[in-house]
Amino acid sequence: MxxxxxxxxxxxxxxxxxxxxxxxxxxxxxxxxxxxxxxxxxxxxxxxxxxxxxxxxxxxxxxxxxxxxxxxxxxxxxxxxxxxxxxxxxxxxxxxxxxxxxxxxxxxxxxxxxxxxxxxxxxxxxxxxxxxxxxxxxxxxxxxxxxxxxxxxxxxxTMLPEIQLTDDERSQTRRKYGHRSYQNRLTDIKDCNHDDAHGVCVSPDRRRLILSFGFLTPHNRTQDILHACNPVTDDLVIAGTCPESIPEHLKSLHVQCSEAGWNPDEVFRGYVSDDELSKLIASADAIVLPYQSGAGPWNTSLLAAQQQGTFVLTTTNEQLGMPAVGYHQETNTFFAPIGSIEKMKDAIARYQGHRNPPVSGGRxxxxxxxxxxxxxxxxxxxxxxxxxxxx
CATH class of the missing domain: 3.40.50.2000 (Glycogen Phosphorylase B;)
Structure with a gap:
């Protein structure tokens, strides 16, 4: 045919x-x-x-x-x-x-x-x-x-290949995407325990790797990620870029990123290869996908994140028959109300780092x-x- x-x-x-x-x-x-x-x-x-x-x-x-x-x-x-x-x-x-x-x-x-x-x-x-x-x-x-x-x-x-990482490979990926600017401005990170505007500073090996990926569009609410995560405790990586039809949206995100205390050059990494993205998903402490209309099994990004067993934070609209608000252990996913920054912060703090066994045998x-x-x-x-x- x-x-x-x-x-x-x-x-x-x-x-x-x-x-x-x-x-x-x-x-x-x-x-x-x-x-x-x-x-x-x-x-x-x-x-x-x-x-x-x-x-x-x-x-x-x-x-x-x-x-x-x-x-x-x-x-x-x-x-x-x-x-x-x-x-x-x-x-x-x-x-x-x-x-x-x-x-x-x-x-x-x-x-x-x-x-x-x-x-x-x-x-x-x-x-x-x-x-x-x-x-x-x-x-x-x-x-x-x-x-x-x-x-x-x-x-x-899912559109991404399955991947199995050793602890050493996971550590290498985390170091690769660690935020150098934060590490460089600490003179003695081991003794640093003071509060600042964002929280308590932590050593590089204890920082959380938070990942989001896909198109940077208003529908994907990338700005929510910037406010739900903490620049003092988190290494935030956003893999993807804006469509050429809305270049002003990326400029706006960079401004909001700086205002929230992040270095845009370290946060926004553009597109990465499928294999590299799979490594990032398998290495991250949390995946954040705060869709404007909610998420479900039609979202290939959500399926890719759940496949690796990494904790996923996404959004839902129960009125449209989407998953209920709360943590779903079988998929290691927390569904938050759309736009609820406080719920997202609480979910990241509670479930980050939790891993399910990788899922195989799906569609x-x-x-x-x-x-x-x-x-x-x-x-x-x-x-x-x-x-x-x-x-």
């Missing part, structure tokens, strides 16, 4: 990585896969490790048949799969032009990773023959009123690819939403 996956950009986390993982495993199953994105400098396909094609189209204007020729001359899709949303500012235009091109011609499947908040996203709902959600059963059911077509839920899996990306293929096959032989059976 020839599968064309459409997304705004192939960023190094979130939906960009999801798209690449799905493409990798569909291709490994013997399918021909291509990914269509907006033009961007944020991603360069490593030709030695990918077995799918990558095309770009500037869709900020109405596209003609001639505009599509460079893509269609090399790749003739049997099914179109749109990944919504994207942080690329022109992503909606690409979605719209893709629907215009293939409506009535090829089946269109859309994955909604988040609830469609923008009215213009309704074009995807009414042109798709099938909608996929990665959210929980209750959320998928609540969204059902928006979608006039068949719906399925395909749960996520795999091959399972996810197989479930997608089963959905695609329902709409073969040229059937679209307007002719497919409602099975």
């Amino acid at each position: 020839n599968i064309l996956i459409v997304t705004g950009q192939l960023e190094r986390c979130g939906i960009g990585v999801y798209t690449q993982k799905l493409a990798d495993h569909l291709a490994e199953s013997g399918h021909q896969v291509a990914i269509l994105t907006c033009p961007t400098e944020e991603f360069t396909k490593p030709t030695d490790s990918r077995n799918w094609a990558h095309f770009t189209l500037n869709a900020t204007r109405k596209l003609s048949h001639a505009d599509w020729l460079p893509v269609l001359a090399k790749f003739r899709p049997d099914v179109i799969h749109i990944q919504y949303p994207s942080l690329h500012r022109d992503a909606f235009f690409l979605y719209r032009e893709t629907c215009r091109r293939f409506l009535f011609r090829k089946p269109i499947v859309t994955t909604f990773h988040e609830k469609p908040y923008q009215f213009r996203s309704y074009v995807l709902m009414f042109t798709s023959c099938h909608v996929i959600t990665v959210r929980s059963v209750r959320l998928a059911r609540d969204w059902g009123a928006y979608f006039p077509c068949k719906k399925s839920m395909v749960l996520n899996a 795999t990306w091959q399972q996810i690819a197989d479930e997608h293929y089963q959905i695609y096959t329902r709409y073969q032989k040229g059937r679209t939403r307007f002719s497919a059976a409602t099975t």
